[in-house]
Amino acid sequence: MQLSHNEENDFSLTRFESMLKTNDVLFFDSNEFENIIHFYLENGKIALAKKAVKLGLSQHPGSVNLKLLKIEILVFEDKLDMAERLLDEIYDLETSNEEVYIQKANILSKKDQHSEAIDMLKHALEITYDEADVYSLLGMEYLFLEDFENAKQNFIKCLEADEEDYSSLYNVMYCFDFLEQKNGAIEFLNNFLDRNPYCEVGWHQLGKQYFDLKNYKKALAAFDFAIISDDYFIGAYLEKGKVLEKLGRYNEAIENYKITLDLDDPTSFAYLRIGKCYEKLGNDDLALKNYRQTVHEDPLLDKGWIAITDFFYKKGNYQKALYYINKAINIDGENVLYWKRYARINNKLQQLEEAERGYRRSLELGNYELETWIKRCDILIDLGEFEAAVQNLLQAVEFYPETAEIEYRFAGLYFMLHEAEKGYFHLNNALKMDYEYYIIIEELFPSIFARKSIKDKIRTHLKSCS
Template sequence: MQLSDEEEDYNLSLSKFESMLKTNKVLFFDSEEFEEIILHYLDMGKANLAKKALKLALEQHPKSTGLKLVQVEMLVYEDKLDVAEKLLNELYAIEPTNEEIYIQKANIYSKRDNHEKAVELLQEALKYTDDFADVYNLIGMEYLFMDSLELAKENFTKCLEEDFDDQSALYNVVYCYEFLDQNEEAIAFLEKYIDKNPYSEIAWHQIGRLSYGLKKYEEAIRAFDYATLIDEDFMGAFMEKAKAYERLKRYEDAIESYQRTIELEDATSYALLRIGKCFEKLGNKVEALKYFNQTVHEDPLLDKGWIAITDFYVRQKNFDKALYYVNKALAIDNENRLYWKRFATINKSLNLFEEAEFGYRKAVENGDYQLDTWLFWVDILQYLGEFETAAFTLLQACEYFPEQFEIEYRLAGIYFMLNEEEKATFHLSNGLRLNSNNITVLEELFPVVWARKNVQNFIKKHKK
């Protein structure tokens, strides 16, 4: 790729400066060269080199306003706001119409969280600047800090009117629309933008993304197609297009798009997993399993990969294989509640009830507080005859689900089994109050209790 004259001059200045540092010879640079060198080092995070360049620059050009403004930028970078402000006031006395002075002052007020004053100064800068786009963009950012999304959107839009190629402003406009829950309006805005700038792959991609969010999958795919026609290496658009194809159950097309992302960049575990899911939907179990295995090979810490393989074998009712893979997953991460719940469910299917009870307990200990997890755990405890532990566990579950008939009926059944009649009738009364139609929970789980005459009499008396 051939460099422009400006890029060549810039690279020469940088090389010349670095050569000077190595030889300790003092060479002359004009003030603009120094500005570019200093800003380059600041952008690279090389503050020490930026300071060296600034010191030499001010020695060679002590009256340069441009260099003093760069000095202000460096002072702000070092959080020396009071010193920076003092220098800006001195510069303002000399050049009151220099827009950069207002911009830097605004930057200082922004750093102090006085965004209203920053906006006021930036609006003053608009009177003197030739770069309206940059100032509107800065005003938009200040309004974002203040959560004034409508005003932020208005200023980012003005920025785009001045500079159609400002991609950050385009993203920010869309962000404002989305935050304000104006997705339809965002699409309309982008369509107008595309009328003037039809080859903006970013705009097409954003239309696709917004359409996907609105479940308009066909429109999303059309937009992503345009984005990838303009930029054949636009990986994000291929990925989003694949997801839209999946939603439409066009699994072959989804696979093709996911595979395109792998061609463009190293295989990601997400793409491999989704390809596996698509092949499974198509009934191609061999390819599905191949991609699931590639997923966990690519990223052994991705729980969705191990879960995909485990669930694959569960659906095949191959519980021994499923248990093998969930154990491999637990060997990598034994604090993953999703793994423990599957470990429990698989062992339950294999009639290994003590292992199943252990799995449900570990799932809860690691943060799985879903109702079904508590209930499965308690039902296993009841099956094992551990009624007191089952009652204690259900009382814990009550803290998360205080008004849940399935818990109340189980507590009633367990307390009847423990011959604690007062507690049993209390919870049976609660269950009937919450949902009398589902009294069958007691009948199914505690047939011995259900058959008791006193229980039947209580139900008849209290059932609504």
Template sequence: MQLSNEEDDYNLSISKFESMLKTNKVLFFDSEEFEEIILHYLDMGKATLAKKALKLGLDQHPKSTGLRLVQVEMLVFDNKLDLAEKLLQELYAIEPNNEEIYIQKANIYSKRDQHEKAVEFLKIALQHTEDFADVYNLIGMEYLFMDNLELAKENFIKCLEEDLEDQSALYNVVYCFEFLDQNLEAIAYLNKYINKNPYSEIAWHQMGRLYYDLKDYENAIRAFDYATLIDDEFLGAFMEKAKAYERLKKYDLAIESYNRTIALDDATSYALLRIGKCHERLGNTALALKYYNQTVHEDPLLDKGWIAITDFYLRQKNFQKALFFVNKALAIDNQNRLYWKRYASINKEMNFFEEAEFGFRKAVEFGDTALDTWLFWVDILQFLGEFDSAIQTLLQASEYFPEENEIEYRLAGLYFMIQDNTKAKFHLSNALRLKFDNYILIEDLFPVVWSKKIVQNYIDKHNNTNDTK
């Protein structure tokens, strides 16, 4: 009941202040009311109204330390650090034991990237404060800025010892443990924390995430279960639980959890996509297709959705449908290398080699540097009789894969095809050195070259040389 009265008073102060602004009548507020009004507008991002309230507040209470400290906070926010520092010196002369003075001094040094100095002032603030949790949290943040994760973690833990309910500190503790690659230690800490605060859905959720990262999916699900029992609308925990069920190949249970996230909020393209994947793995092809279609309808810019539906038809060997959907995807985003690679692969399957060559070229142009992309592209160029282009493409690929035998064998074959035997033998020698047994590539890809006596002799010579070593 008391809390309700406080809220009513707070709302009344805001209404009264806004009414005063509209009527231009000057009304009286005590200094604490002004502080609440100013902080209210700052929280809402209404800096102009906050400054107006501060000016009126200082007019009515020129000696209020609280209002002048709020003024300092606003000056720091506006990056007027020298002015803020000067005002703090005046306040220090009046109230040297006010912890907020040291906190604001620390804030100024933090803004100047002098984080060690900021910590010094925060440690002084600890000597004068009753709110130890808040100061430990601020010290932890300063150590985070300095990339000193151990000391940051230590101070966030101290913060939680003072205030178990500080969720930001709890998230930060787990972050520090994870950054330091201390997942098992983090789980041990969370177990201790949960013993003191068993109904913290955040702690259970974080524990589930840690177990998931350790690939301990059973324990992850157990932790997520507790999180969702405490808060049956904890969307993130249901989502993580669904992912863990997928890892365990319990696709029906995964679908159930994904559906719970949809019931809690509007359907997300990610949840729809995962439900589609689960149905496909269960052999429910019609349902899989339904959810893939819903995915691309929900978010046409999600490449994973278009890829899922295209790959679905590829697995069904329905190349016409696959091509239809990849063309729709390209109409939305024609600079997506994943789309172009599939466009190329589908056309290759349909024996549309010029279109396939164009697709692989575009995939590389937009950042696909995977080895198989280069090799598919080159093999099509060779099939089309574009030997010079194929050679230039392989030389480009060799910059990414300088010691790749499949590139060297192809270069050897192509140079033999254009009668440049010197370069051909150079690359064949490289290829045989890198992986001798793969010389069958010459036979498979270049039967005309394979039949040449010079090639057979060169391979035999290399083999004999290896035998004598």
């Protein structure tokens, strides 16, 4: 375990951990304690950091920096009142210590008092030697306020102070994206890359901007520069593969996706894209092999199960498609995309009860598309479940009022249920909305369409419209 490359700090850490094991009490100066605590905090070892703070303050009770580290831990643990009391003790005495203002800002931020936190950070900015850190904190506070323009400007200032702060670079791009400032993002990145020509993250972000604008030639060049800057940058290979797919260069896309499999642990995304490419190339065996590898690598990735199900569905192999969508549903029975496919496949297999179940489950899971209501209604009609079909449409019409496809079905169903008055009411509504859709009655309710009174009604309306 190493604190840093500094052997003296490494020795301090070793001595401290040895002291904890033996219960011996050794003396450390306050700087040693600070380094030990920082190490534990950076590595998420809060319990050890708290022990170091306690021992440090017992040996150096007047150390402001150790008290500030204690406050940092209290804030992390949401013990805000205790943190604030301790901070108040040193606040008036340490007006030139930026860390006092930063910790005060942290407490205010935790209390959702972000404007007040910003004021504290602005005080810190006036006296700090580490502007990058304060600008980053200011950016985060503005994000909490959803003030994306000010957040963006502060993250940019953070990068000007520390051009290797990639987390701020990502935050800048997040703000540009939220503000939908594509051209501004590209201009910023090009200026940034003029100063940092080997910044792989900058090239990667520039490529993504061009990709979103469908400028695939420039996107490809940007991802190539990202790879030149860091030939182990998996994200750049994946994005380059996506661009090559868009350009129809599927074999090259496959090569880039395969590189990522060698660089690190294989990802389900890479296998999925390789499968898609092979499918486009007409190599069904390799497409299927990679789709199966996708769901093996990540059984929770719905795109994998959807890809393999759709593969067999397009081939007309509905039994195989049903087999895979059933496996998917067994893993995640709350996925509406699975249930929609389950319904569609069973419909193709003329397993109407199961198809109806699939559409019903889709609706229960919040898929309120018009097509889902209509498909379920038509299956209920085929099953002779006219009352259930009416109830289905009564729910549908709440989402899609004045919809001809619903009104024609209402008309046919009420006629089938011998409620002629309601039937004519909805038929009139339907004809006024879209008279060309009257074929719905002909297709779904042939016995009703065969009635002379219905034909006369439709014929009369058609004449009035001509």
